[in-house]
Amino acid sequence: MNKAQKLIAAASVVLAPLGTAAFADNTDTVQVFYDLLSNPGSESHVTAFMGVTAENWESVGDYSGKNKSREGLVGQLGFFDQLIPDLEWSVEAMHEAGEFVTVRSRATGTPVGPLFGVDGQGRDFEILTIDIHELADGKIVRTHHVEDWAGALQQLSGK
Template sequence: MKRNLALVTAFVALAGTAFAGDKESVQTFYDLLSDPSSKQLQAAFVEVTSPDWESVGDYSGENEGRDGFLGQMGFFAKLMPDLKWDVQTMYQDGNFVTVRSRATATPTGPLFGVDGEGRSFDIMTIDVHELEDGKIIRTYHVEDWAGALQQLSGR
């Protein structure tokens, strides 16, 4: 009986260690979002994602790949130099890591056609990252961009 308990304890410890690596990979994603112009974080993002990683953010069927996403991050770095993406909660279930986060920024120009005239936004985001063999293969995401635009328009 003691041996079985020791085996179960060892298995749980090993599984926890494996999950910790997955969460570290996912955290790299948010580190990049908070400093999108960092070449070091861009390289780290490439390291923790699969070559065919997909960003799934709507139902258009037009998912964005890694290169397109990195290009978008370059645009965000210029438009929102103070962009911060703060992880509030991270939960792992098997190969999926779910994250609730908070994005804040003060755009220096129009965001989705709305000129905030120096205003900031503070929105909630929800992401589900799918991992395979320790790499993020897909990220499903929802951001409250409507709330951001409302805040920027002063309503």
């Protein structure tokens, strides 16, 4: 082995741990989001959510075209806590690529009143959801999301 090869080999041994440190595991941070979705009335989960999201965090996915703030989401979830007390948001898969974490999850629940105008009369629903979380400096800055609420309403209407 010549001098150049030895130098490259030594450098790779020394620098290898630095390369892996550049790719932080953001899945634990993102899991806090789903813990809140399953416990929307819990102050400790709200506090944890506020801790892992940036102050200017945005929820992108409302068909009105208006993004929701952290406070707006927490307010909406407070309503969901009353309407769907057994709401459960189960993560089925997470995939991290750089500063993005994509999540496939399933939401289930039994509304105790009309959901989006549909009285489920005690029926429950199970829907698929897809979210893409963008992170910067270890905090979630934006979440793009799609939920199958039309499927939930179909299940609740008994059709």
